[in-house]
Amino acid sequence: DIQMTQSPSSLSASVGDRVTITCRASQSINNYLNWYQQKPGKAPKLLIYAASSLQSGVPLRFSGSGYGTDFTLTISSLQPEDFATYYCQQSYTTPRTFGQGTRVEIK
Amino acid sequence: EVQLVESGGGLVKPGGSLRLSCEASGFTFSSFAMQWVRQAPGKGLEWVSSITSSSSYVYYADSVKGRFTISRDNARNSLYLQMSSLRAEDTAVYYCAVAISRGDGVFDFWGLGTMVTVSS
Numbered sequence: 121d122i123q124m125t126q127s128p129s130s131l132s133a134s135v136g137d138r139v140t141i142t143c144r145a146s147q148s149i150n151n152y153l154n155w156y157q158q159k160p161g162k163a164p165k166l167l168i169y170a171a172s173s174l175q176s177g178v179p180l181r182f183s184g185s186g187y188g189t190d191f192t193l194t195i196s197s198l199q200p201e202d203f204a205t206y207y208c209q210q211s212y213t214t215p216r217t218f219g220q221g222t223r224v225e226i227k
Numbered sequence: 228e229v230q231l232v233e234s235g236g237g238l239v240k241p242g243g244s245l246r247l248s249c250e251a252s253g254f255t256f257s258s259f260a261m262q263w264v265r266q267a268p269g270k271g272l273e274w275v276s277s278i279t280s281s282s283s284y285v286y287y288a289d290s291v292k293g294r295f296t297i298s299r300d301n302a303r304n305s306l307y308l309q310m311s312s313l314r315a316e317d318t319a320v321y322y323c324a325v326a327i328s329r330g331d332g333v334f335d336f337w338g339l340g341t342m343v344t345v346s347s
Contacts, residue, residue, distance in 0.1 A: 121289075143229055152332070153335050154329075154332075158272075163338065164264075164272060165336055165337075169335075170330065170333075175335065209332075209334075211326075214332075216262070218274065220271045
């Protein structure tokens with residue numbers, strides 16, 4: 121199985137800060153990397169697919185990059201509604217493994 | 228509008244069984260593979276199982292293989308997860324999810340989830 125490792129596990133940042141979350145795959149997954157946002161008590165929501173494509177309706181402050189084994193989710197200017205946990209997930213092969221999550225707290 | 232509505236969760240004793248359902252609407256259910264993903268309290272997301280559109284292929288996480296069975300009824304637009312020999316570590320919110328418009332394995336629609344608690 122492909123292991124997905126996110127860092128950091130949590131972070132605290134101020135409104136307006138630039139936030140970066142990284143995700144590393146245990147083997148190359150080309151660009152089959154997706155990012156989800158989950159708020160407490162809610163289902164996950166797709167943010168980014170194919171490493172860098174923004175899902176419809178997702179604010180432009182979210183962006184993704186990377187290829188192969190190393191990927192990044194960036195929030196260019198953190199907003200209060202961005203308090204959430206973010207998960208990467210590979211869709212290269214089954215099982216569709218997720219990273220362990222990165223919790224973003226607002227200072 | 229795509230909707231996925233899970234049901235069937237509840238409290239069950241270790242070793243017991245439970246059957247989850249997911250009723251789908253707003254898309255051509257019979258054309259898409261379906262998934263179950265779970266989340267233990269305070270933990271991350273774990274893919275559990277998937278089934279192809281015509282039920283030709285099913286896949287399971289190692290943690291549930293031999294104990295869980297995924298199935299679907301395309302006439303009823305419904306997905307199922309039969310869970311047996313349940314363990315405390317199966318306690319989680321169980322979500323059904325589907326990849327409709329962004330590629331295979333990209334879960335763009337999720338249900339709200341149903342809670343399963345395994346406890347004596």
